[in-house]
Amino acid sequence: MNKLFSPAKTEILFMGNEAIARGALEAGVSVATGYPGTPSSEVIESLSEVARERNLYVEWSTNEKVALEVAAAASFAGLRSMCVMKQNGVNVASDFLLHLASSGTRGGIVLVTCEDPGALSSVNEGESRYFARMLEIPLLEPANIQEAKDLTKWAFELSEKIRNIVILRSVTRMSHASGNVICGKLPEKFRTARFISDGSFMDPMKGPVVSTPVVIKHSLQQKKMQKAAELFEKSPFNSYSGSRRPELLIITSSACFLYSREAINMLGLQRRVGILKLSCTWPLPAKLLNKYLRLTDKIMIVEEVLPFLEENIKVAAMGMLKDTGIKTFYGKMDKTLPSVGELNPDLVAAALSKVIKVKAKSLPASYVREIQKVATLIPPREQTFCPGCPHRASFWNINTALKLDGREGIVCGDIGCYAMASLWPAIGFHTVRTLHSMGSGTGLASGFAKLEDFGLNKPVMAVCGDSTFYHAVVPALINAQHNKADITFIVMDNAGTAMTGFQPHPGLNLSAMGEAVPAVDIAKICEAMGAKVAISDPFDLEETSKILTSFMAERGSLKVLIMRQICALSPEKKGKKKYQMKVNEELCLGEKCGCNRLCTRIFRCPALTWDRTKKKALIDEVICAGCGVCYSICPQKAIMKTEAEG
Amino acid sequence: MKVSLAKDPMNVIITGVGGQGNVMASRVLAGMLVNVGYIVTIGETFGMSQRGGSVMSHLRISSTSVLSPQIPQGRADIIIALEPVEALRVLIKYGNPAVAVLANSRMVYPMGVITGDFTYPSLDEIKSAFEKLTAHNWLIDATSVAVDLGNPVLSNIVMIGALAKTALLPIDRRSFKKEIMRNLSSDKRQISLTAFDVGTKML
Numbered sequence: 046m047n048k049l050f051s052p053a054k055t056e057i058l059f060m061g062n063e064a065i066a067r068g069a070l071e072a073g074v075s076v077a078t079g080y081p082g083t084p085s086s087e088v089i090e091s092l093s094e095v096a097r098e099r100n101l102y103v104e105w106s107t108n109e110k111v112a113l114e115v116a117a118a119a120s121f122a123g124l125r126s127m128c129v130m131k132q133n134g135v136n137v138a139s140d141f142l143l144h145l146a147s148s149g150t151r152g153g154i155v156l157v158t159c160e161d162p163g164a165l166s167s168v169n170e171g172e173s174r175y176f177a178r179m180l181e182i183p184l185l186e187p188a189n190i191q192e193a194k195d196l197t198k199w200a201f202e203l204s205e206k207i208r209n210i211v212i213l214r215s216v217t218r219m220s221h222a223s224g225n226v227i228c229g230k231l232p233e234k235f236r237t238a239r240f241i242s243d244g245s246f247m248d249p250m251k252g253p254v255v256s257t258p259v260v261i262k263h264s265l266q267q268k269k270m271q272k273a274a275e276l277f278e279k280s281p282f283n284s285y286s287g288s289r290r291p292e293l294l295i296i297t298s299s300a301c302f303l304y305s306r307e308a309i310n311m312l313g314l315q316r317r318v319g320i321l322k323l324s325c326t327w328p329l330p331a332k333l334l335n336k337y338l339r340l341t342d343k344i345m346i347v348e349e350v351l352p353f354l355e356e357n358i359k360v361a362a363m364g365m366l367k368d369t370g371i372k373t374f375y376g377k378m379d380k381t382l383p384s385v386g387e388l389n390p391d392l393v394a395a396a397l398s399k400v401i402k403v404k405a406k407s408l409p410a411s412y413v414r415e416i417q418k419v420a421t422l423i424p425p426r427e428q429t430f431c432p433g434c435p436h437r438a439s440f441w442n443i444n445t446a447l448k449l450d451g452r453e454g455i456v457c458g459d460i461g462c463y464a465m466a467s468l469w470p471a472i473g474f475h476t477v478r479t480l481h482s483m484g485s486g487t488g489l490a491s492g493f494a495k496l497e498d499f500g501l502n503k504p505v506m507a508v509c510g511d512s513t514f515y516h517a518v519v520p521a522l523i524n525a526q527h528n529k530a531d532i533t534f535i536v537m538d539n540a541g542t543a544m545t546g547f548q549p550h551p552g553l554n555l556s557a558m559g560e561a562v563p564a565v566d567i568a569k570i571c572e573a574m575g576a577k578v579a580i581s582d583p584f585d586l587e588e589t590s591k592i593l594t595s596f597m598a599e600r601g602s603l604k605v606l607i608m609r610q611i612c613a614l615s616p617e618k619k620g621k622k623k624y625q626m627k628v629n630e631e632l633c634l635g636e637k638c639g640c641n642r643l644c645t646r647i648f649r650c651p652a653l654t655w656d657r658t659k660k661k662a663l664i665d666e667v668i669c670a671g672c673g674v675c676y677s678i679c680p681q682k683a684i685m686k687t688e689a690e691g
Numbered sequence: 692m693k694v695s696l697a698k699d700p701m702n703v704i705i706t707g708v709g710g711q712g713n714v715m716a717s718r719v720l721a722g723m724l725v726n727v728g729y730i731v732t733i734g735e736t737f738g739m740s741q742r743g744g745s746v747m748s749h750l751r752i753s754s755t756s757v758l759s760p761q762i763p764q765g766r767a768d769i770i771i772a773l774e775p776v777e778a779l780r781v782l783i784k785y786g787n788p789a790v791a792v793l794a795n796s797r798m799v800y801p802m803g804v805i806t807g808d809f810t811y812p813s814l815d816e817i818k819s820a821f822e823k824l825t826a827h828n829w830l831i832d833a834t835s836v837a838v839d840l841g842n843p844v845l846s847n848i849v850m851i852g853a854l855a856k857t858a859l860l861p862i863d864r865r866s867f868k869k870e871i872m873r874n875l876s877s878d879k880r881q882i883s884l885t886a887f888d889v890g891t892k893m894l
Contacts, residue, residue: 058721165736166736190757218734218760218761219760221735221736222732222734222735223731224732303732303759303760304761311763389761389763390759390761390763391763408765412787412824415824416783422816422817423812424776424804425803426708426744426745426780427801427803428744429743431743614710642806642807649805649806651743654800655807667797667834667838
């Protein structure tokens with residue numbers, strides 16, 4: 046039995062994202078959509094596994110804006126729906142979100158955003174709480190795994206009470222944390238869809254769903270926010286723990302609540318520091334704040350990443366001075382807490398020690414000295430492309446073509462594992478020189494190609510992954526073609542949204558629910574735009590290099606090369622070696638070769654190591670994926686490949 | 692039946708290199724403990740962070756409360772390392788004089804070591820660091836026995852078997868079997884049980 050079906054009252058270990066999925070099921074969600082992105086992907090993934098049994102439609106949409114539109118349609122038809130994305134997905138969806146929040150919604154609809162303070166698996170640590178304020182949408186932030194489930198369920202009820210979308214914000218340390226959850230009841234009845242739109246223009250349940258007349262709808266939206274604030278005042282999801290007269294009051298939300306509680310316990314400050322945990326964080330419940338701000342004059346606000354609560358609580362406190370008196374605030378704005386990166390119990394404890402003047406128990410000095418000695422023994426372990434990763438071969442090809450071309454061409458990068466080609470030390474041979482949002486590499490390349498008249502005369506390339514192509518590259522590529530931008534555009538097609546766990550995308554003939562669907566072909570789209578298109582296998586170094594070199598020599602138009610090879614971690618490939626690799630020690634000349642250890646210094650595959658005693662290359666058979674590419678790079682032909690058995 | 696913990700909470704860190712089955716090990720271990728009534732909080736990250744890099748799962752095991760998904764520095768009680776240098780990396784941040792370390796001796800060289808920019812410590816240096824920084828430590832070649840069983844990734848289960856033998860946590864063969872019956876597909880159960888048994892015999 047799938048654990049999302051666990052009967053009511055069962056206590057079970059759920060990942061935060063599974064708890065969110067279970068909460069949605071308990072709320073009777075009918076439609077769930079999203080675009081994969083760490084740390085959000087498991088919400089939709091786990092719902093897709095139970096979709097049939099729970100009469101649920103689940104979709105991986107092309108991008109977050111489309112995902113929100115698909116989910117909103119279900120809400121307009123009276124169903125409950127959910128749309129899930131990572132933090133920067135909210136930026137993508139925000140244009141529609143602005144209009145949706147002003148038109149209002151019908152069936153309960155929740156936008157779940159799972160954010161990544163510290164950018165553990167992102168190229169930004171942006172946050173979307175400010176969207177809630179800017180677009181006037183209620184915001185909820187669960188503070189433990191049980192609450193992730195319970196608050197998700199309540200978010201649907203709130204959305205239906207105010208007839209507007211609600212944002213539920215999680216973070217990596219909540220979404221990817223796991224904990225005990227006591228399950229609630231799963232509904233037995235399912236709703237049917239009905240879209241009524243022939244009523245009066247002003248009827249929110251029967252009229253057309255539009256954001257006009259704007260000023261009147263805007264005023265209605267603000268009334269909804271007032272209603273949400275009233276509900277937040279009484280919500281059991283906001284709670285205080287601590288003494289009646291604490292010296293310091295911590296106001297916190299999300300994972301920072303757990304860090305704060307741990308820091309208080311570590312320092313033995315249970316009687317001296319109180320915690321007001323807010324899980325309803327916009328609009329702020331003013332009466333509740335008024336009550337707790339009176340407890341003490343010192344307030345510390347603990348949150349990730351930007352000082353969202355801090356700013357808003359300070360503004361609210363200004364209006365309550367008569368009741369609460371003057372406060373001293375500690376937080377990010379006065380640098381009591383770091384203003385960037387993620388927090389943890391140690392950082393909160395350090396901040397507490399500054400404000401309260403206590404010291405944490407430290408390790409014995411002799412132990413610390415031993416630690417310092419041992420630390421010098423530990424080599425760093427950087428991220429690399431996996432053994433057998435097609436991207437290593439693709440960038441080898443690109444780098445070779447750039448070197449042969451000799452004009453120091455520019456490569457614009459994009460979002461996926463291949464973004465690591467922009468990292469130092471070299472992964473992907475330092476090929477990628479720009480890295481921004483999804484699809485931006487192609488837009489930037491289109492721009493670089495137009496700088497020739499200003500003196501920038503270099504070949505321009507852009508790389509993107511297959512899922513990224515559909516998400517946001519298509520408009521930039523059309524732009525390049527229409528404006529005659531001379532670029533070589535490369536799709537690293539590894540047959541899935543690999544970085545986030547092989548979710549299907551429009552290029553595959555399989556949907557999130559496992560149904561056969563038509564695949565939308567990248568090559569045909571590019572041909573229809575008028576681009577010259579070629580397809581190659583990046584493991585075939587000779588052929589791929591030839592195409593790239595000829596594309597770079599051809600001036601004045603858009604060229605597209607699709608490098609097609611399945612990800613080494615994909616379920617079809619994982620654990621299956623195509624080739625058995627072996628270094629012929631007689632052929633390998635080691636350090637005397639003159640190649641300057643091309644295989645182990647430059648190619649950089651974790652499975653291709655260096656035998657320090659023999660001073661020759663060595664295959665680590667436990668790690669080797671058997672892709673066979675290193676066979677092609679050895680100038681001595683000392684790396685042998687034979688077809689693997691079975 | 693729930694027995695009381697040697698300490699509450701027990702802070703366990705499982706570490707290794709991306710692809711070694713760290714997450715699976717943390718789930719199985721946590722599941723075994725939740726099944727007998729403990730409150731477990733796991734903190735971990737996946738995604739790009741696991742591509743060839745160091746990975747870590749933090750487990751907080753308690754009879755009473757939900758804890759932070761990140762263990763404070765210097766406060767690990769048990770470190771289980773699927774790779775020896777990763778044991779050291781965790782030890783210098785989360786170790787304390789009372790910590791116990793169970794480590795797999797099979798090395799996975801970081802890229803910087805393969806290129807020759809860094810050196811990897813010898814097993815003797817690693818053992819001597821364990822002696823100085825831990826109250827108890829065990830170094831076993833879990834990967835070799837896993838390879839003999841047919842798949843190097845089984846080393847994570849071998850390590851859980853060995854952990855059961857240390858008796859540091861209230862886990863045993865029965866609770867392992869119950870957990871894999873619930874969460875592993877039937878084709879993987881027998882081999883996992885064998886890997887667990889082999890692990891218990893390695894200490």
